[in-house]
Amino acid sequence: MIPLVAPALTLSPQEQARYARHLELQGFGMQAQLCLKNARILVVGAGGLGSAIVPYLAAAGVGTLGIVDDDVVDLSNLQRQIMHREADIGLAKTASARRHVLALNPHVEVIEHAIRLTATNALEILSHYDVVLDGADNFATRYLVSDAAALLGMPCVWGSILQFEGQVSVFWRGHGPTYRDVFPEPPEPGEVPSCAQAGVLGVLPGQIGVLMAAEAIKLVTGVGEPLLGRMLVFDALRTQWRDMRVQADPSVPAVTALLPDYPAFCGVATDREAAMPRLSVHALHTAMAEHVSGQVWLVDVRESSEWNLGAIDGARHAPLATLLQAVSLATLPSALLGIEDASQVVLYCQSGQRAAAAAAHLAELGLERVSVLDGNVATWRVLMAQ
Template structure:
């Protein structure tokens, strides 16, 4: 099938019966736009939009959906608000620290527009609940940062015949598109195969410019509004790629694979993306934060020598580090690039932020014949908690 340019999309939602006088006043700037008008606003009032993730992209998206007059917003999120979220997740405030993100987002939406109905799904989206949750909505917005969820969202939307607005951000780069298997390409036409596990860092590992969330999230809402009202030309068949450093947009065309297999059922998405459970590390290859502190003191006093290897990214290393640690990022180790930097004749102690990445590197080194290697259980978070509580966490 050709791209969106040759596909006329009907309005996604039937119009509601009427607007109240208060709604006429609130949405007056929409009503005087010929392409939107009364009928478009009535369609927005009748629309049900599901937002997956009340995080960086979900935050601006939900606020603008509510401001635009979308009648029902569903929120899928099982996380709580942390201090590091506030740099970009503008729907939450300091008062919300420790609260459910879904509940925090609901309160902000209702503060902005009490006429919006908010439905909470405080659960982790998976193959067992996605179809049931999606069934109650007209369009799905997904701004999550992992490939397993993206494929799940795509497949569930395709099975139910619903459009899916996708956004992705990392550091200074953003991408956004519309996928609708009924009329054009789906996410699998853009990414037939998932990238190797660990090859693309999450925002927690690689960072993200906070304002990028607003730039990409607002485009996602723009696409949802066009789908709901049937106006304009959507991004179906096109991917917008944004570089915030260069302040440049470029467009990629995406066509439906004529040989692609129909999507008829959900799958094991973590297996498809090569994401399994965290490596199991036996006690003989693990060290606690207090044990590591004692090892460092002993080494400084002339005791047993060892190398402390930090497998995080350089930006993380700048925020907080364990004294004496040498930075060798995980990607360089797994690719083999740093093989000559890791001695085999000296004990290695690996660490990351929480222990997941260092456990992965530990398993890789053991598989390649290293025998004198351990990792810090709980990572920097455990070190700050148990040894240097005055240091910052992120």
């Protein structure tokens, strides 16, 4: 494999002494160490996974480490986030991480990004690095990091942990699958609990995080074979690893721009979404019967795989991810062109969360008379069968 990073010119005598075991390692040696010194690696999340990733990359000799996290250290973190100490409680996690790194290896430059990664800042932040490691604890950030990395053409080392199980893989557009290829759509809200809700074994972030650090080192130095097209799944209770093959999905549209609202895409309701008007299936049936054909627009914002299994008669299809990319009514998907002439627009999905996000976005674009169906295909079919 070709190294991702060109080597630095030299190591100081102190660095040569520090990295002596790397320099003696057959197949690694001086050239790989010089690549590490020149590398710029971004770590998203200074929590459980980050607490394993950051120290090992720093100890290995990565020249520049960027750390993104907008959280502060809490007592409940210390069971697994071993980069932080009790004295750090209340301190920004990026500041705690920086102090830990510099105490471990003063040759490393640490850049703090003590902010939340969003669609407005992700491309700017990631563009200054060679590789990104996604140690985030929520789906919105995972999709955001993967999409931004895909647009920039950079590899994304991804890891995830929950309860007693962990997963790790490398996503790299043009070289293998992306996160969207493996997980084309987020789970329904509440379907997958968070670590705060379901818990996590304290040692698990260490087992997954050190593998993520190893993948980053391999990418930077060109040593070994990265986890491209493969996903490792670890069961800590049975001490079992599964090696799964994953590949790019040609049916998944290529990312051409970041979504304006990743929490909305993942069904995280905002106050505006929660306030969107709701319409029962009975009221929808009445409206469609009373209005002239074409005046009531029914829009299905589910994914194509769901749409193909059945939809409400007369509905137009516009997946949420595609709809959210519109920056004006004129740039909506072709299936929705002319929607501003409708007397009423009703959106639906499976649970209502995605429909609410879509409705809020349409309202922000200036569309009036938008509501969310309080029901789905199944409830509609029950009504029609009566």
